[in-house]
Amino acid sequence: MKKLFLIVVMLCVGISEGSAQQSELKQHQVVFGRNRFVEYQPGDLPIVISVPHDGHMRPEIIPDRTFGVTMRDNGTQDIARDIIIEFKRRTGNSPHVIFSHLRRKKLDVNREEFEAAQDNETAGIAWNEYHGFIDSACIRSLQTYGICLLIDLHGQNHPEKRIEIGYCLENEDLTLSDEALNDPLLVEKSSLRSLLRRSTMTHAELVRGSKSIGALFGEHGVRSTPSPSIPAPGSYKFFSGGYTIYRHSVEDTSGVTGMQFELNPELRESGNASATAAMLTDVIIEYMKIHFGRNNTQYIQ
């Protein structure tokens, strides 16, 4: 299936050229989809970051969507670009990063195609390119390193100041005991299912234990759920993980570990982008070393 999407992307991409960012990335060729609606910054680490909801383009050739959510995740694109710079500075290497530049009113790449593009052919092409680029990045990571961490980067405006971590586990799943969380039926729907296969930890430990990504956020003074201190979202609204994480790390069983980060507004304020990117880079590097093994993470030492 992934090879098919790779071929589709290669056929669809009309432009492949450098940009201002290329001077930062040097050896990497930035790739744009048709009309520059989608951008792929190839990296060389087994880390893929997708940024679906901070696009600014409102082309007339795509009519406004008539149903679905249209809220923009302000600040997430700047944070992702700062993450690339942070990784490059600390490790000499970069994650793969994929952006949608279309306003969510025109295309929502974090939905299945019918709701995302609403029967518009141009929007449908951009949707396919976006997910094709993610497929390409994941395939490259798996082929080179045998591992891949996919992070879908979002922003939320819920009253609680915390990062919501989506593993495709609903609020009611997370209210269960650790024992229940380890049930194979819940593991099957979790975006950590591939990581669990290579881990000595249980599913519940990966979701909210002392080495979970929520725990690492806590060590940086950032509240998040699920985590050891907030194991379940409780009665507050919570985004559990959307189409992108489901498609690439649950439905696709080739080995991608996925998680959706929903950043609270304070982390996304324009003056905080660099600090947030530095914190996220710290946490991701630490997570890779803990969960993907020293032999597999020498590239980020």
Ligand SMILES: [Zn+2]
């Ligand atoms: Zn979003």
